Amino acid sequence: MSAPVIGFIGAGNMATSLIGGMLQQNVKPARLLASDHNPEQAAKLARQFGIQAHTDNARLAEDCDVLLLAVKPQVMQQVCRALPARKPGQLIISIAAGIDCRSLADWLGTDAAIVRCMPNTPSLRRQGVSGLFANANVSATQKQQAEQILNAVGISLWLEEEQLIDAVTAVSGSGPAYFFYLIEAMTAAGEQLGLPRDTAERLTLFTALGAADMAVHSDVDASELRRRVSSPGGTTEQAIKSFANDDFPAIIARGMQAASRRAAELAVELGSSDNATSEDTP
Ligand SMILES: NC(=O)C1=CN([C@@H]2O[C@H](COP(=O)(O)OP(=O)(O)OC[C@H]3O[C@@H](n4cnc5c(N)ncnc54)[C@H](OP(=O)(O)O)[C@@H]3O)[C@@H](O)[C@H]2O)C=CC1
Ligand SMILES: O=C(O)[C@@H]1CCC=N1
Structure with missing residues (x-):
């Protein structure tokens, strides 16, 4: 398979990471x-990476084999509708939260080969993880193209059902922000315990890195790894009891349900009108 030219529409955070x-x-x-x-x-992107970047979406679409749509969901319809007819064999990859294949096909053409993808920002460090879903027009070769792109920046997993992209969004698309939030909170708590801010931050960051690396490479699950840190009658046990009393698992579940719900709402708010439920239809 010859190496495809990949064109990004939208040169923001996620395009930069990828x-x-x-x-x-x-x-x-x-x-x-x-x-x-x-x-x-x-x-800025052209300077940063030494790639060709300009303001002409239509020209870009004509110049690439894989068109990667990396604009916000709110402008996706307008961007897609303004594109010229697709090149034969062109693969479209959309990374927008909540915009489903049916809407994209309405705006791009029902024969469009579309992969919906939910990546995440650690792709910049080649530690990304993406969920992928292909519509019926995507060939085996195009599936390989999508995999090669996403696997260059981490790992990717195919999904059988498109709806599960919303769950992937809640787990790993938005997920880096949850860990950054935890890092912020642990750093602040370390500071409250008397550590200089820099020290608290470095201790937190390397603990996060070490714990994630250990969990990824472990042959036991996270709860067993947690048990091994928690000496009976020791310090960790007290912290975990306090977290459990505050219902930490439920707090996390509620947040992730809110993320997934928002993805589904975006599909209705911004998708093609066929996606509106009967109650939304006048
Ligand atoms: N950020 C993340 O962690 C993740 C984001 N995503 C998805 O990726 C997509 C992009 O997100 P993100 O990179 O964070 O967003 P950004 O706002 O950082 O990037 C989008 C870029 O597209 C530009 N843009 C807006 N309108 C147009 C247009 N008509 N033509 C060309 N470019 C345009 C924006 O310009 P301007 O700023 O002027 O509007 C901006 O530079 C979203 O759909 C999001 O759901 C998916 C996974 C993770
Ligand atoms: O917050 C968002 O909507 C996007 C999708 C996943 C991560 N960022």
């Missing part, structure tokens, strides 16, 4: 193009 990660994986800069309606943003 492009940065791919370049570290020795993807040639000439294979990556970007467009953004903001000329400064396009120029």
